[in-house]
Amino acid sequence: xxxxxxxxxxxxxxxxxxxxxFFVVPFIEIMRVSFAGKSGAWAGVSWLMxxxxxxxxxxxxxxxxxxxxxxxxxxxxxxxxxxAGQPASRRGIYLALVLxxxxxSVLVRTYTWSLVLGREGLLNASLIWxxxxxxxQRFLFTPLAVHLGMVQIxxxxxxxxLVGVMTELDAGLVRAARVLGASPWRAFWHVYLPMTKPxxxxxxxxxxxxxxxxxxxxxxxxxxxxxxxxNLIDLQVHQMNDWTAASAMxxxxxxxxxAAVALLRWLVPxxxxxxxxx
Amino acid sequence: MSPRIVxxxxxxxxxxxxxxxxxxxxxLIPLSFNESEILSFPPSAxxxxxxxxLFTDASWSGALWLSxxxxxxxxxxxxxxxxxxxxxxxxxxxxxxxxLYGLAIAPLIVPGIVIALGMFMLFARLKWLESLTTxxxxxxVVAVPYVIVVVSAALRNLDETIERAARVLGAGPWRSFLLVxxxxxxxxxxxxxxxxxxxSFDDLIITLFVSGAIETLPLRIWNDLNLRLDPxxxxxxxxxxxxxxxxxxxxxxxxxxxxxxxRTEQTDG
Numbered sequence: 201x202x203x204x205x206x207x208x209x210x211x212x213x214x215x216x217x218x219x220x221x222f223f224v225v226p227f228i229e230i231m232r233v234s235f236a237g238k239s240g241a242w243a244g245v246s247w248l249m250x251x252x253x254x255x256x257x258x259x260x261x262x263x264x265x266x267x268x269x270x271x272x273x274x275x276x277x278x279x280x281x282x283x284a285g286q287p288a289s290r291r292g293i294y295l296a297l298v299l300x301x302x303x304x305s306v307l308v309r310t311y312t313w314s315l316v317l318g319r320e321g322l323l324n325a326s327l328i329w330x331x332x333x334x335x336x337q338r339f340l341f342t343p344l345a346v347h348l349g350m351v352q353i354x355x356x357x358x359x360x361x362l363v364g365v366m367t368e369l370d371a372g373l374v375r376a377a378r379v380l381g382a383s384p385w386r387a388f389w390h391v392y393l394p395m396t397k398p399x400x401x402x403x404x405x406x407x408x409x410x411x412x413x414x415x416x417x418x419x420x421x422x423x424x425x426x427x428x429x430x431n432l433i434d435l436q437v438h439q440m441n442d443w444t445a446a447s448a449m450x451x452x453x454x455x456x457x458x459a460a461v462a463l464l465r466w467l468v469p470x471x472x473x474x475x476x477x478x
Numbered sequence: 479m480s481p482r483i484v485x486x487x488x489x490x491x492x493x494x495x496x497x498x499x500x501x502x503x504x505x506l507i508p509l510s511f512n513e514s515e516i517l518s519f520p521p522s523a524x525x526x527x528x529x530x531x532l533f534t535d536a537s538w539s540g541a542l543w544l545s546x547x548x549x550x551x552x553x554x555x556x557x558x559x560x561x562x563x564x565x566x567x568x569x570x571x572x573x574x575x576x577x578l579y580g581l582a583i584a585p586l587i588v589p590g591i592v593i594a595l596g597m598f599m600l601f602a603r604l605k606w607l608e609s610l611t612t613x614x615x616x617x618x619v620v621a622v623p624y625v626i627v628v629v630s631a632a633l634r635n636l637d638e639t640i641e642r643a644a645r646v647l648g649a650g651p652w653r654s655f656l657l658v659x660x661x662x663x664x665x666x667x668x669x670x671x672x673x674x675x676x677x678s679f680d681d682l683i684i685t686l687f688v689s690g691a692i693e694t695l696p697l698r699i700w701n702d703l704n705l706r707l708d709p710x711x712x713x714x715x716x717x718x719x720x721x722x723x724x725x726x727x728x729x730x731x732x733x734x735x736x737x738x739x740x741r742t743e744q745t746d747g
Contacts, residue, residue: 207651208570212578215563215622219581222619226596233599275495282492285485294492296730301499303722305680307696308715311703312502315509315517315712322505325520352499359495384481413589415683420703430591430683437687443599450592461587 234447244448253432254449261428262456264343264418265411268350272407273400275351276358283359284366295363302356310417313349314340317421341423349417354410358403365399398468405464409457429453503719510712517709528713538710541698542717545679548610548694552617552678553671559618560625560674561667567626568633579630583623593619594687601688608690616688617678624673632666632736665736672729676722 234244248254283294301309316322317339324336339345373395377387415430422428427435429449436446510528512521532538563582567575585593597616598607606612636659644654682696689697695714702708 208566208572211562211566211570212572214559215578215582215626218559218615218618218622222597222615223581223585223593226593226600229600229603230592230596275498278488278491279495282488285488292730292734296726297496298499299726299730300723301503303676303726304503305676305696305715305718305722307680307682307699308506308718309502311699311711311715312506314703316502316505320516352502355495355499384484409587413591415591430589433591433595434686437595437598446595447599450595453589454592457587457589 230447230450233443234451244444244451247442247445248448248452251445254445257427257429257432258452260426261412261430264346264350264414264428265408268347268354268411269404269407271347271351272355272358273404276355276362276403277400280359280362280366283363284369288367291363291367295360298356298359301352302360306353306416309353310349310420313345313352314420317345317348340421341425343422343426345421346418346426349421350411350414353417354407357410358407361403361406362396362399365396365402369395402464402468405460405467409460409464412453412457412460506712506716506719510709510716512709512712515709517707517712528709531710532713532717535710537693538698538714541693541695542714544693545695548614548617549675549679551614552621553675555614555618556621556625556674557667557671560622560670561629561663563622564626564630564633568630569638579626582626585620586623586627590620590681590683594684597684598687607688608692610692613685613689613692613694616684617681620681620684621674621677624677625667625670628666628670628673629663632663636662665732668732669729672725672732676725679721680718 235241279298283291283298286294314321318324319336319338319340321339323339324333327333327337328335369392374387374391377391378384382390413430414428415434418426418428419431419434429452433446433449433453436442436449508521509517511524511526513523513525513527514521532542563578566572567579567582572578601607601612640662641654641658644658645651649657680696681694682700685692685694685697686700693701695718699711699714702711
């Protein structure tokens, strides 16, 4: 007969074993290579400090993550309002329209954008057919392409997180403001919007964190001129064979992510957090 | 601004957003039935040519079946490991349960490239790269958090007194789990299983770093995209979209069935 105190540790043991070998030790390996690799201690740090490419790519990654986050919030907020305003029985259908792209592989979604934006793609064909241009325009491998791709991938996350918060709100408060004579705009601005603030903050941080690590979309739609940190890490490993540099950058990426998570947990109560993550 | 106009404006905005989200995927369908070698729009002639290549060409069909096989193995492992640890975290009040939950969902937040790089460097030293076992376990790390999130949420909502009633009426811990807890968790486990399958089936980054010559479907597509634009990719992408629609359908049906059961139980007693 199993002793009762042994049940919980036994149930958790497989997870702990798997995560120790496949998650924690690999992370220690990154630390080891970047601080105690063949090229000596601090070799990773000195690479970061001296590399002109790293600084540029790191800033680009931050800027890209920030602008994608903002665009997703602006596009997603009214859409989430619409879903939250529907009767609960009909909400499922509208949510499904957002969930379907959310469930589809990031690689497939990025690939379809390359077909839409390419030289022979849908966009160029339509522009020529409409007579707006006579020559195919270059859309692929531009910042526009990377933004379109990333916004399409992350917009469902924004909408799902916001809907989660909006449906839990007390709609009576907005009605009360209206009854007491506030115009629809005032009721929205002074009552509804402040009530949804935790959702906006949660969605913003989640989107920012997820954008930081993007690899596939910038590689396929941005090309070599619009790399992110993740692309640079891959390049260092697979082409330059410089594991020290790759590890140092991975640590920077991880530190930025952890800082964003810490800020998020400090700003928002836990229960609003993972509702939108699939 | 009357509320009616606002409602119409929001509706139009929502339609535009859905169009933006869905049109690239819808656009894929006619392209995959295109006869010609060049993916131009609109297709000049229709054919099933690229689907034939996908299902008969050894490198394409091999990659597809390998991805399905790995996905199924990862799903089984994730459901077993994830359900067990959700029980440990929620039901058995394991010391440090909050910390364990944090660790378990960390792969959802840590960038995939960081996990992939760490695994690559460690397994290169251990000579574990290019192994199917390594690939399955590596995918399980990113798949198991979904099962834990969904199943532990369901466990928290489950009324513990029903389990206690079963125990009082003489069922052993194992019997009460099998006859009471497990059936109630079934919808959550099914939804978690779907999430886990697609976490593995869609994964590119970890596979790119640890799989070596083992070519899964996303890796096959990736290698092809970097060389030339083979229209078979469009057919493969369509198959992947269709599969995620089926998966979403199963998960949604499981979820709403679970909700309905919860509601009838509440109204019955």
